[in-house]
Amino acid sequence: MPVIVPLEEIQKALRTIDPLPLIEEGFVAYSAGRVVVPPVGEMIFENPPGDVHIKYGFIRDDDLFVIKVASGFYDNPKIGLPSGNGLMLLFSQKTGELEAILLDEGYLTNVRTAVAGAIAAKYLAPRHVRCVGILGAGTQGRMQLEYLRKVKAFGEVIVWGLDNEELDAYRRDMEALGFKIKTTLEPADVASAANLIVTCTPSKKPLLRADWIRPGTHITAVGADTPEKQELDSAIFKKASRVVVDSLRQAESRGEVFKALAAGTVRMSDVVEIGRVIADERMRRSAEDEITVADLTGVAVQDIQISKAVWNALRLA
Amino acid sequence: MPVIVPLEEIQKALRTIDPLPLIEEGFVAYSAGRVVVPPVGEMIFENPPGDVHIKYGFIRDDDLFVIKVASGFYDNPKIGLPSGNGLMLLFSQKTGELEAILLDEGYLTNVRTAVAGAIAAKYLAPRHVRCVGILGAGTQGRMQLEYLRKVKAFGEVIVWGLDNEELDAYRRDMEALGFKIKTTLEPADVASAANLIVTCTPSKKPLLRADWIRPGTHITAVGADTPEKQELDSAIFKKASRVVVDSLRQAESRGEVFKALAAGTVRMSDVVEIGRVIADERMRRSAEDEITVADLTGVAVQDIQISKAVWNALRLA
Numbered sequence: 001m002p003v004i005v006p007l008e009e010i011q012k013a014l015r016t017i018d019p020l021p022l023i024e025e026g027f028v029a030y031s032a033g034r035v036v037v038p039p040v041g042e043m044i045f046e047n048p049p050g051d052v053h054i055k056y057g058f059i060r061d062d063d064l065f066v067i068k069v070a071s072g073f074y075d076n077p078k079i080g081l082p083s084g085n086g087l088m089l090l091f092s093q094k095t096g097e098l099e100a101i102l103l104d105e106g107y108l109t110n111v112r113t114a115v116a117g118a119i120a121a122k123y124l125a126p127r128h129v130r131c132v133g134i135l136g137a138g139t140q141g142r143m144q145l146e147y148l149r150k151v152k153a154f155g156e157v158i159v160w161g162l163d164n165e166e167l168d169a170y171r172r173d174m175e176a177l178g179f180k181i182k183t184t185l186e187p188a189d190v191a192s193a194a195n196l197i198v199t200c201t202p203s204k205k206p207l208l209r210a211d212w213i214r215p216g217t218h219i220t221a222v223g224a225d226t227p228e229k230q231e232l233d234s235a236i237f238k239k240a241s242r243v244v245v246d247s248l249r250q251a252e253s254r255g256e257v258f259k260a261l262a263a264g265t266v267r268m269s270d271v272v273e274i275g276r277v278i279a280d281e282r283m284r285r286s287a288e289d290e291i292t293v294a295d296l297t298g299v300a301v302q303d304i305q306i307s308k309a310v311w312n313a314l315r316l317a
Numbered sequence: 318m319p320v321i322v323p324l325e326e327i328q329k330a331l332r333t334i335d336p337l338p339l340i341e342e343g344f345v346a347y348s349a350g351r352v353v354v355p356p357v358g359e360m361i362f363e364n365p366p367g368d369v370h371i372k373y374g375f376i377r378d379d380d381l382f383v384i385k386v387a388s389g390f391y392d393n394p395k396i397g398l399p400s401g402n403g404l405m406l407l408f409s410q411k412t413g414e415l416e417a418i419l420l421d422e423g424y425l426t427n428v429r430t431a432v433a434g435a436i437a438a439k440y441l442a443p444r445h446v447r448c449v450g451i452l453g454a455g456t457q458g459r460m461q462l463e464y465l466r467k468v469k470a471f472g473e474v475i476v477w478g479l480d481n482e483e484l485d486a487y488r489r490d491m492e493a494l495g496f497k498i499k500t501t502l503e504p505a506d507v508a509s510a511a512n513l514i515v516t517c518t519p520s521k522k523p524l525l526r527a528d529w530i531r532p533g534t535h536i537t538a539v540g541a542d543t544p545e546k547q548e549l550d551s552a553i554f555k556k557a558s559r560v561v562v563d564s565l566r567q568a569e570s571r572g573e574v575f576k577a578l579a580a581g582t583v584r585m586s587d588v589v590e591i592g593r594v595i596a597d598e599r600m601r602r603s604a605e606d607e608i609t610v611a612d613l614t615g616v617a618v619q620d621i622q623i624s625k626a627v628w629n630a631l632r633l634a
Binding site for chain 2: 004065089
């Protein structure tokens, strides 16, 4: 019988481990061509509106393979349910047996996205981060900070959000965790104060303008994961000395690099995968005054590795 | 929390219900274009050799959608495990919530295949079945008989298998269930004795020759589900007055009809889907001396409906 792990146990397990090394390994394996990720399965529902995605894959010669199911049913809040849901299934790569069902309700997708942001900062941010800037005061805007603090020391945080109510809640929550939070309704304030910026909004038009970005800034964009979404002015890529993505293949069809390719401000030959940045230190920031950009659209190897991290913690406990 | 249902409970639930009406409904919905079945997901492993398939879909405006995972790891028997494995996940089509996990280990795929055979016999076999012929003395050869008896009265059964050891075991098992079993090592014996024949082998060359088939015979072929496998001499299709498949789309690329199309003994315009046969009695056998053929390659709507049948039985119990 497989082990069934509810969300609370997943969250408890995550507090005992650091998932960063496994996700880094996953990115390196992905960029080395050792990860098999078949096309995503999809079902679309109309009444009520909903979509379901099935993402799956494995690292060659690993112990496990993973199937993730993630759904969004946008009328759920009307009946008191979260719109997002999901689970991850872990199977033995040696026998096909189902070992564990992680009923994470979409939580692990948020974690692996936040961990990817921390990895980008670890390898690309300037040595001294005087202020972290966050665009988007939602769940991901919170989690990015939590995982950033594991890899970087920083003093202040400046957060942009849609309104003061949202920002007040963010400040309250994050100050309780020990962060020093300033809030603003002007994205330009973030650009002028922070030298490490993470954008995590569902915006469909650029929030950060190129002429605001100061030398010595690193930007990680995690919000845009479709061809429509965009958080960064494409001209920012002209100012960047290093452009990093999680997946070259995905960058050609979605996210910030996709928009910048269309705008002619970046060429694919200038873009490197984060797996190569992790594996080869020559691919990282080479001077403190460079501008660097990481555009993360999310790859299945992160799902594989975050679920393995949780499952390893549970089965070895 | 979803309900987790182990194999023994699934088998117990199946003994309390008749899954045939839901599977018939599924075929009718499929042929009416009301079933959404995206392309099958696949992962192939090399060391040890294994394959995993993800089949999923839903009937429009139904309550549930289903994701099935089925695997075959062919070295498993060396370590005392079955090679086949699998599970079915049932989700709400209204909220995306996971309602139930049926840990059927591949069993429900066998059941839905046997039920489809029974449905084909119900609508296409001659009124009086004097003898049932089964080619293939394995699991499916047993289950076909069990479900056939729910829809048709018949006296004797003649079974072809690879060797006497396999056939003796089959006779022992099935006589314990009340069947009258004759065995043979010659497929021709089956053709001359039976007027309802079910082929359920993994054969890659024809087992039944056209000149053996007598007027008034119905044949259901369930073994060939790939472009390579074949159980019926393609010339049989020239003698058939009615050719039925579960899926016209699949029949173009696998199974007996696929081979017969290549041999020029059938045209797609002569083939009808079983969903239409169920819905319209003019599509069925019209005379006792006709030869009819049903070629079933297996469609996801059967998985959807068999798992719903089990889940309905359990949640209403």
